[in-house]
Amino acid sequence: MIPFLDLSIRNMERRDAPKIVQMLASQGWVVDERILQPYFNLDLSTSFVAEVEGRVVGCVNSLIYGEVAWLGNLVVAEPLRRRGIGTALTMAAVKACESKGVRSIVLNSVPEAVTLYERTGFRGFVQLERFAGFVERRVGDAERCEVEDLTGLDAKLHGYDRSKVLHSLLDGANVVRCRCGENVGFAAAKMVGSKILVGPILTTQPEERLYLRLLSNVVQPFPKDVHVKLEVPLINPPAMNACATSGLKGTRLNLIMVRGKEIKSDYTRIGAIASDGDLG
Ligand SMILES: CC(C)(COP(=O)(O)OP(=O)(O)OC[C@H]1O[C@@H](n2cnc3c(N)ncnc32)[C@H](O)[C@@H]1OP(=O)(O)O)[C@@H](O)C(=O)NCCC(=O)NCCS
Structure with a gap:
């Protein structure tokens, strides 16, 4: 929690889909709702949204395959970046995965996000x-x-x-x-x-x-x-x-x-x- 932001992190729900697609698309990314289907079809218990004053301002998805999980779709609304929301979302997903027995979490990072992930315990594996x-x-x-x-x-x-x-x-x-x-x-x-x-x-x-x-x-x-x-x-x-x-x-x-x-x-x-x- 960051009190001055009235931030809360909660589990993603199906009703969040349109807002999340809109947020991903606002990055100019190639997006359609099918990108979220693997998460919505399978398990949302390790996917989270950030809300400020009841508005969704960030999201992260993760999916578990036995001892390994894949983390992706981390986005924070531009005006609210650099206040720790991305880190809070990442750590929420990490803790949820680990509480389900996950031992390795894998992700594909853009260069701009590498330091955030390093600070939250990730290390480089393969460059693409x-x-x-x-x-x-x-x-x-x-x-x-x-x-x-x-x-x-x-x-x-x-x-x-x-x-x-x-x-x-x-x-x-x-x-x-x-x-x-x-x-x-x-x-x-x-x-x-x-x-x-x-x-x-x-x-x-x-x-x-x-x-x-x-x-x-x-x-x-x-x-x-x-x-x-x-x-x-x-x-x-x-x-x-x-x-x-x-x-x-x-x-x-x-x-x-x-x-x-x-x-x-x-x-x-x-x-x-x-x-x-x-x-x-
Ligand atoms: C990447 C992204 C999710 C980060 O979200 P964020 O909420 O800004 O993340 P944080 O605030 O936790 O951390 C970002 C930086 O702000 C700094 N920061 C955190 N709290 C801060 C505060 N209160 N004051 C100033 N800086 C702060 C962090 O140290 C971090 O710096 P670093 O990048 O040099 O390590 C966001 O920039 C984004 O949506 N980018 C576009 C989508 C994207 O590229 N996603 C990642 C895909 S891999």
């Missing part, structure tokens, strides 16, 4: 480059498949099962699978607002030509004049090269951060992460 631009379409090297086809490899590479959230996040996405010899890869993409968001891209072994194939095939059903966006781990050079070769431009570095017990995700075989749009 965000790419944007247009990608040449190709057909024929990949077959369409279902979300459940990639969840097994996703769980293996992340070290925990994200299938519930992937089903929700990738609802309506184009999902493809292709092969280079023994090496198999999967990619998903969907239109959100005026952007095509690509991710996850997962392969049994990192290989530039497989990433290129997946990228050019997964965007194939979408209009050619729409921007493609994806986030690629810097520790995966074949995936970074594939983005550069396909004409995408690096726009920003984000940081995957972890709090608590070390996680074992293998980002050398993750060509792009599953993205919520522009959100951290």
